[in-house]
Amino acid sequence: MSAPVIAVVGGGQLARMMAPAAGELGVHLRVLVEAPGSSAAQVVTDAPVGAAADEAAIRDLITPSDGRAPADVLTFEHEHVPNDLLTDLIEHGTPVRPAPHALVQAQDKIVMRRRLTELGAPCPRWAPLPLDPEQGRATLAAFLDEVGGQAVVKTSRGGYDGxxxxVVSSADDATDWLVAAAAGGPQLLVEEKVPFTRELAVLVARRPSGEVRTWPVVESIQRDGVCAEVVAPAPDLSDDEARRARQVAVEIAEGLDVTGVLAVEMFELLDGSADGPPVRRVLVNELAMRPHNSGHWTIDGSVTSQFEQHLRAVLDLPLGDTAPTAPWTVMANVLGSSLPALTDALPEVLGAFPDARVNLYGKDVRPGRKLAHVNVSGQDLGEVRRRALGAAALLRGEPLPTDPTTDETKA
Amino acid sequence: MSAPVIAVVGGGQLARMMAPAAGELGVHLRVLVEAPGSSAAQVVTDAPVGAAADEAAIRDLITPSDGRAPADVLTFEHEHVPNDLLTDLIEHGTPVRPAPHALVQAQDKIVMRRRLTELGAPCPRWAPLPLDPEQGRATLAAFLDEVGGQAVVKTSRGGYDGxxxxVVSSADDATDWLVAAAAGGPQLLVEEKVPFTRELAVLVARRPSGEVRTWPVVESIQRDGVCAEVVAPAPDLSDDEARRARQVAVEIAEGLDVTGVLAVEMFELLDGSADGPPVRRVLVNELAMRPHNSGHWTIDGSVTSQFEQHLRAVLDLPLGDTAPTAPWTVMANVLGSSLPALTDALPEVLGAFPDARVNLYGKDVRPGRKLAHVNVSGQDLGEVRRRALGAAALLRGEPLPTDPTTDETKA
Structure with missing residues (x-):
């Protein structure tokens, strides 16, 4: 057998970070990139340029017209491939992982909420908003009455990173979106605004033959609706609470027939308890059916990274050990920078933090753009956070915060 | 500043394993490969084909004629580049790291032994053999008389992996080599056959501005003259013994003005001690001025891998933390295989050893060829060795050894 070939749609940092794992496993990666020189194209030798919605480009990715080996499986770094095409590919013999019947659950929040509700997964209260604007207003108003106070209106498709x-307090707050939905925009749903104490995430991998592995539950710290920091494992969870959260993710992966990596973003709530400490429980917030920002810590902090695991899973190979390699790993995102290029910061950041695992995505600097992340592992959580956040600050072109963990926790 | 560009001569597995580190640091790698599809060419997007001794190819690697960015530095995955060319490149402004005045010490064992002797580094007794065969015989005979019994004759250049x-017992045993040397073959030297207890290696990295870091001392287990297994750290060394061995490597790196990674292979000897346990000391065996097989364990077992460290060092960036990430890491080489392709073994090896870090080099199978390695880390050395050797056996197409560590230790 020659090297297995994995076709990946999308040439951003997620496909880029699959490359080292593919090399180690001896797997050939073929990535459909948006433009020459994109993040993944810099490190993948077989990186044709094309759009994710371009049927000819996808077909050529799987069966190249120039005689390169056909792909054994098609997978993704984002959820924006037309499902009709994927279904057709499967009918003609190409495994697509995750399959469209699973992928739709990460593409459409109404489909996802309906299915999770059927599966009995813990969800916030929610309702789809009818397309007719007046009916939509009425449904939203009734929902707000029921939950009391505020709620969260979401587009069922196309949302990401906030x-x-x-957040709405009255039906009037959503008028423009209701009109847009009626005019053919994405349909809307409303969810209760959950009084969560923090956000958690569970990463799970599942292969077609059924094997499932989860990583430890992590805490995901958002700023401006974007993941800024991940602490692995999530502090202060009891073994039971962590086990329950991981079990929720496993049940979703199995219930939705996910193959590959699935990230389950969760809200943590504290329930009062008459005769003891408050009890933590989780509600499912979002799903991502691919390697995810909440799992970048696994590159340096776990025996098997989410990227290697995704490749193993979509090839139906046995999954790797997900044990952490250190008591704590903190991942800090670099969102935008005042530097012309992040490599300008290497002398300072590597000098200040010799143990920081810096991962640059090779992207041009733009405000707020995900340009890089830093992982730091160690024994002392406060020190590990201080170092990860300090290194990320230097890569953003900012001075070292005097006490970044205190600042960041307040933010 | 745009991305730093590192030019690397040689397209084998060492250049291949630099690629993930380059991607993470946002460094552009340009590798001169021996053939299209070579080990490194599979994972490096900028991989022109050419010979290491081809001056035009080396010059185009540094300053491409098609307008690609010039390289900031030239480095190597082997020591077979003509030094005159390197010297000329330096005179015209291209940093070459390690520089030829250092590199020659890894190219020529006579030069190396002479310089190490000057530096006071612990070496076996040795002598260069005169080129005239009769004088060579006489020198060798006198050396054998002096050391008693056996000695090791080596070619000063071109030797590797045994x-x-x-090994010679009389001058007659070296007659053919002496004749070949006189006819223009590589000059010869003789070294005493050291009664070593085992082989150790110390990996050290040094950057031009002087910073030096070493990794823990490892034990290197050879079979048929080739490294088969590395145990990190070397068992049973006292802190003092380990510190002294690391200090020897630092003094050599500084004394030879090495930049980049240097592997110092050592013999361990036990000296009798009248009033206590025997004292371990080391003698320097060989030098390699590049990432080295004895350092592959650092990919998964150290905060900073030797490959990332080499890239940092040749760019004169601050060096990374070399602390181990687990109590024990064992690296097992895969030398040859009975399988048509190593990827055929992935279902079995990943299934049997979910914690094994498998690293395939993308090379066609040939007898005895270095095709892959496996790293396993953990708390219990016996178990870690068993798993690493078991995984390597499966990749060689062999059944799982019942007790590989016992078998291997005897070998």
């Missing part, structure tokens, strides 16, 4: 999400 | 090395 986009497509709006 | 090639260019011969």
């Amino acid at each position: 986009k497509g999400v709006r | 090639k260019g090395v011969r």
